[in-house]
Amino acid sequence: MKIQLDSDILINIIRRKILLNNNHEYYINPIVYGEVAYGFENKGKDLSDFDKFLDSHHIRPINMGFSIGKIYAQIKVKLKHSPVADNDLLVASSAIDFEMKLWTLNKKHFARIPNLELFNL
Numbered sequence: 001m002k003i004q005l006d007s008d009i010l011i012n013i014i015r016r017k018i019l020l021n022n023n024h025e026y027y028i029n030p031i032v033y034g035e036v037a038y039g040f041e042n043k044g045k046d047l048s049d050f051d052k053f054l055d056s057h058h059i060r061p062i063n064m065g066f067s068i069g070k071i072y073a074q075i076k077v078k079l080k081h082s083p084v085a086d087n088d089l090l091v092a093s094s095a096i097d098f099e100m101k102l103w104t105l106n107k108k109h110f111a112r113i114p115n116l117e118l119f120n121l
Helices: 005-013 030-042 047-056 067-077 087-097
Strands: 002-005 024-028 057-060 100-101
Touching: 002 005, 002 047, 002 087, 005 030, 024 030, 030 047, 030 087, 067 087
Parallel strands: 002 024, 002 100, 024 057
Antiparallel strands: none
16 A cells, blocks of 8 residues: 655654554655655754655655646635645645555544545554
8 A cells, every 4th residue: 555644644753653564655745855854954963864764664755746736726726715734735635646545643634635545554
């Protein structure tokens, strides 16, 4: 199963509070990378350590293209009366576009997004 990680899950994996299952494939998009990289930079940690962590856990990047932007725009219009943060919409849009389940701790928030499948342990 292909699973896209949200930043809250990735942070918990880094802190060893959550373990990955080798039976799944794990991915992050540039938005999640940037959110976690910001935490590394803000604490004065070397980003190469983050990159090594991703490689060692076989967490792969998702390349974002225009199709994700189209999905983002469609969802944003549908949810304009109960908005979701733009970064979260982009994370969800990439999971939808690549037909992956999104693993997040913020299930209530992401559950409002149409066509998004959430990963449950």
